[in-house]
Structures are given as structure tokens and as C-alpha cells.
Amino acid sequence: MNSLMIKALAFAAVLIIATLVVVKQMNIDLSDPINMITMLGAVAIAALTFGVSAKYVNQMKTDRAEGELTEENWDGIGEYKNELPGGWAYSFLGVLIWAMWYFIAGYPVNAFSQIGMWNEEVKAYNTKFEETHKNADEATLQQMGESVFLVQCAPCHGETGDGLSGKAQDFGSRMSKEQVLYAIQNGSNQLGYPMGAMPPMMAQGADAEAIAEYVAGGMKGEQPAAFAVCSSCHGADGQGNSGMAPNLAVYDEAVVSHTLEHGKKGQIGKMPSFKTMLTPVQQKALAVYIQSLSAN
Amino acid sequence: MFHWLEKNPFLFSVGVFLVIAFAGLVEILPNFAEASRPVVGLKPYTxxxxxxxxxxxxxxxxxxxxxxxxxxxxxxxxxxxxxxxxxxxxxxxxxxxxxxxxxxxxxxxxxxxxxxxxxxxxxxxxxxxxxxxxxxxxxxxxxxxxxxxxxxxxxxxxxxxxxxxxxxxxxxxxxxxxxxxxxxxxxxxxxxxxxxxxxxxxxxxxxxxxxxxxxxxxxxx
Missing domain, CATH: 1.10.760.10 (Cytochrome c-like domain)
Known part of the structure; x- marks a missing residue:
């Protein structure tokens, strides 16, 4: 054993002892496996660092190259005919094979794509969303509807759904008198109901007034005789003949989803289509929430 | 064959740069051109x-x-x-x-x-x-x-x-x-x-x- 090895071992011993002293001083609980592993790791690092450095420094001082020289040399610099070290040669071959796989399959198949990540994220979320809210109860829908409303609807209809003093539809009631009159005078063919277009001027003068009064009043009280012309499509109760025509009494799911899909240009102004913005569950939730606005 | 190139290090550097730059452009430019083409139906601003x-x-x-x-x-x-x-x-x-x-x-x-x-x-x-x-x-x-x-x-x-x-x-x-x-x-x-x-x-x-x-x-x- 030469002096270099002795010095290295001495350094390692000092570090190991220092580690043990610290452990002792700080009252570290060695029954905790994490502490034990950490301490053993520190000891191992000290021993390995000095052991390995000593080995190679020693080798540099004493080692001599051996083997048969090749015939050619360049300005006196020659080359040995030694075999490649086994470990190196096998890892080199291994890397070659891996590189071929990576070039042909590894990278092209697994390359990062931001759009791919978005697709996966959205798909995973939608599946989970559908699963979770397949049979959502009223309270969940109400809550979901409110949050959808605040993001997508509130900028025009106001946070409370009051239509911001006439800038958009007021969800406090189904239709105002002016809106009913406007629809009667201009007809309507926007929402894509199975019943199709409503022709203009189905009722006039006092009849139209009476109908507007009645519908705007929430379809309460005695039905005016003129309403018969409406009931052929909208139903005698104005509920829209189970989805054939718009419901005039309340915001049912059909009114909300048809308006979201097609948008609407009416007496107040124009509402754009929100066709791709909301999922069916969200539309249903929105209908529940909007209904609750007019219920109070 | 290319001995003369090794004797002109500056020229060699320029040559290496050109080759690598060309390879890079061949990789990058078609992708750029493809991505910046107008999407179908896009109209210029009025x-x-x-x-x-x-x-x-x-x-x-x-x-x-x-x-x-x-x-x-x-x-x-x-x-x-x-x-x-x-x-x-x-x-x-x-x-x-x-x-x-x-x-x-x-x-x-x-x-x-x-x-x-x-x-x-x-x-x-x-x-x-x-x-x-x-x-x-x-x-x-x-x-x-x-x-x-x-x-x-x-x-x-x-x-x-x-x-x-x-x-x-x-x-x-x-x-x-x-x-x-x-x-x-x-x-x-x-x-x-x-x-x-x-x-x-x-x-x-x-x-x-x-x-x-x-x-x-x-x-x-």
C-alpha cells in the first residue's frame, strides 16, 4: 500500500467520522429508515469518492501501456492493436440498435405534439365529464348552469340575467309585450323548430294586442279568443306542443338549446350562435339555471 | 481529393456552414411555408x-x-x-x-x-x-x-x-x-x-x- 492510498483512506475516514459526529450531535433518529439511508449514502459517497480518485491517480502515476503496436506510425505516434474493452464494445452495439429503433419508431411515434396533448386532454375531460354528470341532480345542474352563465352569457345578459336594462333578453320573464308584438308582426324562422317558419301578421290590431298582453303576463288569467291562431303551433297552453314550436310560457330546455344553436335576431338585437361552445349537459344546466331566474 | 480544402481552413469553415445551413433550411422552410398558407376559406380584410x-x-x-x-x-x-x-x-x-x-x-x-x-x-x-x-x-x-x-x-x-x-x-x-x-x-x-x-x-x-x-x-x- 503506497502513501497515496493511505492519504485517501485517511480523508475518507475523516469524512465518515465527521458524518457520524453530526448524526450524534443532532440526535438524529436512526430508526427512521430515511435517516438511516441518508447516513449510509453519505458514508458511501465519502468512501467511493476517495477510493475511486486514489485508484485512478495511482494508475496515472504507475500504469504503462502494453500490447503489440501496429506497423504504421505518424511522426512517432503509434497505435496498439489491443481488443476493444468488452463493456464499451457491447454498449456501442446496444446504442446502435437503440438508435435505429429511435429513428424508425421511437421518435416518430412518440414525438411531442401540442395539439395531440390538447386532443387527449379534451377527450379525457369530456369522457369524465359525461360520466360524472350522466344523471346530474337539479342542484348540480343549477350550479353548473350558473357558472356557465357567468362566463358565456353574463357579458350581454348581465350577471343577474336582467338583460342590463334592455340591452339583451331579460330572463326575469319569458317575453315582453313588445317582443310578442314584434314576433307577430315580423314572423320568425330562426330557431329551427320542426314546425318551421312563423309567417308575419298572423294576428292584427286589437287581437295582436290581446295576445301580447296575455303572453307577456305569463299566460295567466283568461285566454283571449285570438290566441287560437297561436295554439295551432304553440299548443293551447303555449308550451310549444312538446317541442314542435317554441315554448311561450317558460324557458324550457328546447328554447335554450335551439337559441344557443341558431342564435337569434329579434326586437332587442342580435344574439350570435353558441353552437360549439357548450356541451349538451352544459346546455341542459343552462336551461335549469335560466328557468330558475324567471321563477323568482 | 479534398486536400486543398484542408489547406484553406477559412474556406473550409464557410463550406461547412453552407452545407449545414442548407440542410437546416431544407428541414425548416417547407414546414414554415405549409403552416403559413391561408386556411381554406380565409378572405383578405375589406x-x-x-x-x-x-x-x-x-x-x-x-x-x-x-x-x-x-x-x-x-x-x-x-x-x-x-x-x-x-x-x-x-x-x-x-x-x-x-x-x-x-x-x-x-x-x-x-x-x-x-x-x-x-x-x-x-x-x-x-x-x-x-x-x-x-x-x-x-x-x-x-x-x-x-x-x-x-x-x-x-x-x-x-x-x-x-x-x-x-x-x-x-x-x-x-x-x-x-x-x-x-x-x-x-x-x-x-x-x-x-x-x-x-x-x-x-x-x-x-x-x-x-x-x-x-x-x-x-x-x-
Whole structure:
């Protein structure tokens, strides 16, 4: 054993002892496996660092190259005919094979794509969303509807759904008198109901007034005789003949989803289509929430 | 064979640079060209829309609003489909922006309307109570610069071959034709607005900035 090895071992011993002293001083609980592993790791690092450095420094001082020289040399610099070290040669071959796989399959198949990540994220979320809210109860829908409303609807209809003093539809009631009159005078063919277009001027003068009064009043009280012309499509109760025509009494799911899909240009102004913005569950939730606005 | 090259290190360096640069360009350029092609159905801006874009730049909307929807679910839920580079093919310059004090506007035309913009520009708080956006009432009186917008369109048509005056495309024509077309477009927008001064100005053949910027915002889809 030469002096270099002795010095290295001495350094390692000092570090190991220092580690043990610290452990002792700080009252570290060695029954905790994490502490034990950490301490053993520190000891191992000290021993390995000095052991390995000593080995190679020693080798540099004493080692001599051996083997048969090749015939050619360049300005006196020659080359040995030694075999490649086994470990190196096998890892080199291994890397070659891996590189071929990576070039042909590894990278092209697994390359990062931001759009791919978005697709996966959205798909995973939608599946989970559908699963979770397949049979959502009223309270969940109400809550979901409110949050959808605040993001997508509130900028025009106001946070409370009051239509911001006439800038958009007021969800406090189904239709105002002016809106009913406007629809009667201009007809309507926007929402894509199975019943199709409503022709203009189905009722006039006092009849139209009476109908507007009645519908705007929430379809309460005695039905005016003129309403018969409406009931052929909208139903005698104005509920829209189970989805054939718009419901005039309340915001049912059909009114909300048809308006979201097609948008609407009416007496107040124009509402754009929100066709791709909301999922069916969200539309249903929105209908529940909007209904609750007019219920109070 | 290439011994002479090794004897000229500077020339050799230049040669190596050229070879590597060429290989890089061959990899990169086709991808660039492919991605920056206009998406199917994209039309160049009309003169009125360009005038609105000038207002957008002049009043520096870009300081608070971006025009780029990133492919994150949170963004596509709120703003719609993520943006594609081909959608900016006729934007010179594009107005992506880098800060969102207000919301993204790249598809604002899908979910806001003329009358909403009118209310909002006049008094943002009247529609969004917590809004910190300032009012832009001067847009209702300032007159939009249609001549500059026409010059811009003519420039990109001439220099970059932007497809104006193609069949079924956007017609540019002469300055007078373009001005008449812009006025027609402005009349359609003013018809949806409530401000009487704006309506009067358009009826008199003038186009206030608010009309131009609404045309531009409605176009962002």
C-alpha cells in the first residue's frame, strides 16, 4: 500500500467520522429508515469518492501501456492493436440498435405534439365529464348552469340575467309585450323548430294586442279568443306542443338549446350562435339555471 | 481529393456552414411555408375592416388584448377553437399581443355583436360591471381613415399578392369603388347601432371609427 492510498483512506475516514459526529450531535433518529439511508449514502459517497480518485491517480502515476503496436506510425505516434474493452464494445452495439429503433419508431411515434396533448386532454375531460354528470341532480345542474352563465352569457345578459336594462333578453320573464308584438308582426324562422317558419301578421290590431298582453303576463288569467291562431303551433297552453314550436310560457330546455344553436335576431338585437361552445349537459344546466331566474 | 480544402481552413469553415445551413433550411422552410398558407376559406380584410384594424392599432388595444388562443382546454372552453397560423396569413402585421389584461379577441366576432360593442365602447361598465377597460367615446366622433386603409390593401395586393379582386373574393377596385363599398358595409353596421350621431354621420357619407372597429371585431372569427 503506497502513501497515496493511505492519504485517501485517511480523508475518507475523516469524512465518515465527521458524518457520524453530526448524526450524534443532532440526535438524529436512526430508526427512521430515511435517516438511516441518508447516513449510509453519505458514508458511501465519502468512501467511493476517495477510493475511486486514489485508484485512478495511482494508475496515472504507475500504469504503462502494453500490447503489440501496429506497423504504421505518424511522426512517432503509434497505435496498439489491443481488443476493444468488452463493456464499451457491447454498449456501442446496444446504442446502435437503440438508435435505429429511435429513428424508425421511437421518435416518430412518440414525438411531442401540442395539439395531440390538447386532443387527449379534451377527450379525457369530456369522457369524465359525461360520466360524472350522466344523471346530474337539479342542484348540480343549477350550479353548473350558473357558472356557465357567468362566463358565456353574463357579458350581454348581465350577471343577474336582467338583460342590463334592455340591452339583451331579460330572463326575469319569458317575453315582453313588445317582443310578442314584434314576433307577430315580423314572423320568425330562426330557431329551427320542426314546425318551421312563423309567417308575419298572423294576428292584427286589437287581437295582436290581446295576445301580447296575455303572453307577456305569463299566460295567466283568461285566454283571449285570438290566441287560437297561436295554439295551432304553440299548443293551447303555449308550451310549444312538446317541442314542435317554441315554448311561450317558460324557458324550457328546447328554447335554450335551439337559441344557443341558431342564435337569434329579434326586437332587442342580435344574439350570435353558441353552437360549439357548450356541451349538451352544459346546455341542459343552462336551461335549469335560466328557468330558475324567471321563477323568482 | 479534398486536400486543398484542408489547406484553406477559412474556406473550409464557410463550406461547412453552407452545407449545414442548407440542410437546416431544407428541414425548416417547407414546414414554415405549409403552416403559413391561408386556411381554406380565409378572405383578405375589406377596406372598412382594415380601417378598423388601424383603429385597433392606434388605440393600442394590443396592450391589453391578445389575438391568439392557445391549445389549452381552459382557453378553448372560453374562447373557442385554438388559433392556427394559417388564419393570420393576411394579417400584416399580426396582432397576437403578449398580455391579457382583458380577454382574448381572436374569435370575438363569434360571440359578441355590433350593439354589444357599441354599448361596451361607450361605457364598458354598463355591460361588464367589474371591467377596468376605459371608455372609448372618441371613437364615436373621430372619422376613420379609409384612404390609408385602401393604400394598405393596395400595397399588400401589389407587393405580397394578397388575393383581392378574385372571383367570389373581396373586391378592392379603385379608391372610389373601395370607398363606396366601405360606406355600404358601414351602413349595414350602423343599422344595428343605436347612437344617432353615428347613424347621421354614416348617412352623410362619413364613417366614424366605431363603425370601422366594429366591422373589424365582427370579422374576428
Amino acid at each position: 377596406v372598412l375592416e382594415l380601417a378598423g384594424k388601424e383603429v385597433y392599432k392606434k388605440d393600442h388595444c394590443i396592450a391589453c388584448h391578445s389575438q391568439l388562443i392557445r391549445p389549452f382546454k381552459a382557453e378553448t372552453d372560453r374562447y373557442g377553437q385554438y388559433s392556427l397560423s394559417g388564419e393570420y396569413a393576411y394579417d400584416r402585421p399580426f396582432l397576437w399581443g403578449s398580455k391579457r389584461t382583458g380577454p382574448d379577441l381572436h374569435r370575438v366576432g363569434n360571440y359578441r355583436t355590433t350593439d354589444w360593442h357599441e354599448n361596451h365602447m361607450w361605457d364598458p361598465k354598463s355591460v361588464v360591471p367589474q371591467s377596468i377597460m376605459p371608455a372609448y367615446q372618441h371613437m364615436f366622433t373621430n372619422i376613420a381613415d379609409i384612404d390609408t386603409a385602401y393604400a394598405e390593401a393596395l400595397t399588400v395586393k401589389t407587393v405580397f399578392d394578397t388575393p383581392y379582386d378574385t372571383p367570389n373574393g373581396v373586391k378592392l377596385g379603385t379608391l372610389d369603388e373601395a370607398k363606396a363599398a366601405a360606406l355600404e358595409e358601414a351602413k349595414a353596421i350602423a343599422a344595428d347601432m343605436k347612437n344617432q350621431d353615428v347613424k347621421d354621420a354614416v348617412a352623410n357619407g362619413q364613417i366614424p371609427e366605431i363603425v370601422a372597429i366594429i366591422a373589424y371585431l365582427n370579422r374576428l372569427k
